[in-house]
Amino acid sequence: MGTDTRGTGLPWVEAIAGSFPRYSFDEFHTIQLPALNARNAVLLVDDLAGVPPLGFRLPGGRAFTWAATADGIRVVEGEQNAETLVELDETTFSSYLNELLTASGSVRTERATVVRGSLDGWKRWQPATRSLISGRPIYTDAVRDTLVGLDGEPLDLLRRFPVDGDRDEMRHFLDTAGFLHVKEVYSPEEIASFREEVEFVRSRTTPGDPYSWWSLNADGDEVVTRINYLGRHSEVLQELCFEPRMTEFARLGNPAFRVCDDRLDGPMVFVKSSDIVKGDGDLGWHTDDGIGGHPVLCPLIQAGVQLDHADPENGQLMVLAGSHRYTNHWLQWGEEGNLPVVRLETEPGDLTLHFGDLMHSTPPPVGRNAGRRALYYKFSEEKTFEWVPPGCHYNDALFHADATGKVSARAATH
Structure with a gap:
């Protein structure tokens, strides 16, 4: 394993996050995600067919649920229908979208908690999330x-x-x-x-x-x-x-x-x-x-x-x-x-x-x-x-x- 020889508690990891665009939790769900879906849904529709809904919730309770549809991803306010629900702060959510953290990395570093469902339920959505934002297709045969x-x-x-x-x-x-x-x-x-x-x-x-x-x-x-x-x-x-x-x-x-x-x-x-x-x-x-x-x-x-x-x-x-x-x-x-x-x-x-x-x-x-x-x-x-x-x-x-x-x-x- 690598070692932080400076003994600084890894502040440079947090500094990296600060140098990338910061996503607003509300704005991403209400404005940016629908626009990205209109552009890149073709990359994810087949992959997400039948996948249960995923929800994200801030510590204060604000939440949105992602549902797979024939048109890509539909966002619904609230957490009621989320089979997997992830609680994380806005900084971690932004790092996840910027590919600075994966689902596994968010949980293993205790920056996020799966409060309902499973980590696998979150990971199942990850390739589609990456494709939604980056425009890279999902790996298949x-x-x-x-x-x-x-x-x-x-x-x-x-x-x-x-x-x-x-x-x-x-x-x-x-x-x-x-x-x-x-x-x-x-x-x-x-x-x-x-x-x-x-x-x-x-x-x-x-x-x-x-x-x-x-x-x-x-x-x-x-x-x-x-x-x-x-x-x-x-x-x-x-x-x-x-x-x-x-x-x-x-x-x-x-x-x-x-x-x-x-x-x-x-x-x-x-x-x-x-x-x-x-x-x-x-x-x-x-x-x-x-x-x-x-x-x-x-x-x-x-x-x-x-x-x-x-x-x-x-x-x-x-x-x-x-x-x-x-x-x-x-x-x-x-x-x-x-x-x-x-x-x-x-x-x-x-x-x-x-x-x-x-x-x-x-x-x-x-x-x-x-x-x-x-x-x-x-x-x-x-x-x-x-x-x-x-x-x-x-x-x-x-x-x-x-x-x-x-x-x-x-x-x-x-």
Whole structure:
């Protein structure tokens, strides 16, 4: 997890909200939402068919209910017909509309309370809300028609580009599919050195370290699954932030990208282990702005240096191709239907790239002795550096003590 090294209680998170347009609760419901619906209803009608009404209520009692209709969204004053009712203040409501908070992020940071119904009831409306305001369509299997190469032919989503591959083709593939797989970027000697450094950092990392994530396996052992800010113990892994090959490939996503060497968790390593039963060793479908912060963090590239073979046995990255260009429902494994799921099989020395707002997942390894390690380096635009201070991450908002004083840092403690 990221850490607010300044110990300031995250006032910069609130300052970010202050730099975005402030929505009036009443004006949005009575004027802006109907106008947005007239413009973008075609994007959401099919998605919302049959979805129960959602209500929002201010602490003082003022409330509006959103109902799905054949014409999009109809707003009714009051809360009586809302199957799911959310109470939040006007600042949080505005942050939700600005994509600075998601439904999950609003609840998990205790900025909103679901007083009737369920969080899932609120989340069900979220893609339509995002589409209503932004004009981005909702992700469905219709995306397949857009996954087309420069030659007009469907993309080979399992394509692995050579290091000297055509940069225009690589850039188009990354922009269109949201990910890229480049073969043999790093030599066996370089990978051996990186592995040695990772193991040294792991030897210096213990449960309770605020810069690491820990999980429990089936034997009851606590195992490290992620270590952030690797430069605390390894100059080699810190200097890799500025390695020219990685920088060039990351900037295929945006020529203005710079590496997040001192914030957003800095250089980090994921370690996949078998038989994880508690904690975040295995991650379901998600985006890196899952609690919010989309306009702050995105576009963002995750550059992954593969230290071990990745496949179902040893653990692998899965992505939903093209999902970074859409608003997305939160899926469980097995709910993908006909969506273009891509399972990346990589070798040591390969470099993978994916956008942070691409839906991606790291399911449990099926082998008994998995140990796949992958280094990750984030690249983002200058705006991210202006908003997020060194040593911090937008997700720090999650890691505050709750009403009982508990902080989510280790699987053994929550």
